Amino acid sequence: MMPYTRLLIxxxxxxxxxxxxxxxxxxxxxxxxxxxxxxxxxxxERKIVWRTVPGALAAAVYYLGILLVDLAQSxxxxxxxxxxxxxxxxxxxxxxxxxxxxxxxxxSAHAITVTPGEMVVExxxxxxxxxxxxxxxxxxxxxxxxxxxxxELLQRIFI
Amino acid sequence: MTPILxxxxxxxxxxxxxxxxVGILGYFRLPDxxxxxxxxxxxxxxxxxxxxxxxxxxxxxxxxxxxILIALLLVxxxxxxxxxxxxxxxxxxPMTGKRDDLQQELHSEPGRKGKQRIKP
Numbered sequence: 001m002m003p004y005t006r007l008l009i010x011x012x013x014x015x016x017x018x019x020x021x022x023x024x025x026x027x028x029x030x031x032x033x034x035x036x037x038x039x040x041x042x043x044x045e046r047k048i049v050w051r052t053v054p055g056a057l058a059a060a061v062y063y064l065g066i067l068l069v070d071l072a073q074s075x076x077x078x079x080x081x082x083x084x085x086x087x088x089x090x091x092x093x094x095x096x097x098x099x100x101x102x103x104x105x106x107x108s109a110h111a112i113t114v115t116p117g118e119m120v121v122e123x124x125x126x127x128x129x130x131x132x133x134x135x136x137x138x139x140x141x142x143x144x145x146x147x148x149x150x151x152e153l154l155q156r157i158f159i
Numbered sequence: 160m161t162p163i164l165x166x167x168x169x170x171x172x173x174x175x176x177x178x179x180x181v182g183i184l185g186y187f188r189l190p191d192x193x194x195x196x197x198x199x200x201x202x203x204x205x206x207x208x209x210x211x212x213x214x215x216x217x218x219x220x221x222x223x224x225x226x227i228l229i230a231l232l233l234v235x236x237x238x239x240x241x242x243x244x245x246x247x248x249x250x251x252x253p254m255t256g257k258r259d260d261l262q263q264e265l266h267s268e269p270g271r272k273g274k275q276r277i278k279p
Contacts, residue, residue, distance in 0.1 A: 017223030071205075078202055079178075082185040090194050091258030113237035116201040119193070121244045122261055130261040132193045132244060132254075 003043040008034050059156035066149070070115050078116040081134060091136035095143050097127040098151035103158060105129070108150050118143065168216040175209030178202055190255045192247045200240035208232055 011034035019026055081088055095112075097105040105127045109120040112131055118139060122130040129147075133139035185198020208229050215225035248254075248261065 014227065017221075018227050020221040020224050075178075075202060075205055078185070078197055079181050082181050082188055082198055082202075085188065088189075088194065089256065090191075090254070091256035092254070092261045093258060094260040094264070109241070110234070110237055113241050114201065114233060116197055116205075119196060119200075119237075119240055119244055121193075121241070121248050122264070124264060128264075130264065134194060134197055136256065136258050 003045055004035075004038050006048075007038045007041060007043045011037050056157045059153045063150070063153045063157065066153075067111055067114070070111075070146070074115045074117045078134065081117075088134045089136050090132065090134050092121060092130050092132050093136060093140050093143070095129045095131055095147055097123075097129055098148060099127060099154055101158065104151065104154045107154055108147060111150060112143070112147075164216045168213040171209045171213035171216065175206045175213065177206075178209060179206030182206060192252050193244055193254055196240045196244055200236060200243070204232055204236040 008031075012030050015030035015033055016022065016027065019030070080086060097108045099105045099108060105123060109123060109129055112118050112129065113120050117134045119132045120129045121132050124130075131139075131143065133143075182199050182203030185202060186195050189195045189198055211225055211229055211232070214220050215222055
């Protein structure tokens, strides 16, 4: 029952924020919809270790901060390439995700793809992400380092 | 509406429109489908996100709804870019550039072969 409740609350909040109608009838409706979606998703029985929650939250905030800085820097780089017609050296490079879980690999791939100038084209069973970059030489050295840090943070978040 | 919100909205509209324009310009200037996806799929999305920020600041759209729409855009945008790039690669659409680590991987796996890539 606990995993369902854990999923039900964020789903209900999601519904309430989306509809922005705090009348009782809509709140009940939100609970029904959230319950239905939670039942469809069938959450896992994994237990929360409350001792690790503050550390995980701090890691999540740090992870989002790094992602935002990456977004701003790479966005500006791509804008410069397009506006000033700078030369590019595109290509696909292999980057090991370094994550044990599929969720970690998926989140890493999302973080890479949401950053302009880098895009995951394929992931193999070993978790190697084949990433298309606008500047292969620059990206190859910095991306592996960035991915190691990302994998460590994700490990702390989802421990 | 406070002057601060108005100021935020004006800045977000200007920067968001610029990002959207750069996304369109990138579509014409960049050489192939993979590089164009960087411009249209992501720089373009920044434009839409900033326009949503402006909408939240100056219209009755609630902050919660705006934040959820921004989050959904940031999740769905990269997934769409990845899906298009992956499909393009598998059907053998040519790619500019010399280095391609994926070519070897796909051709070493039986049953997962993409078409032979033709360099433009």
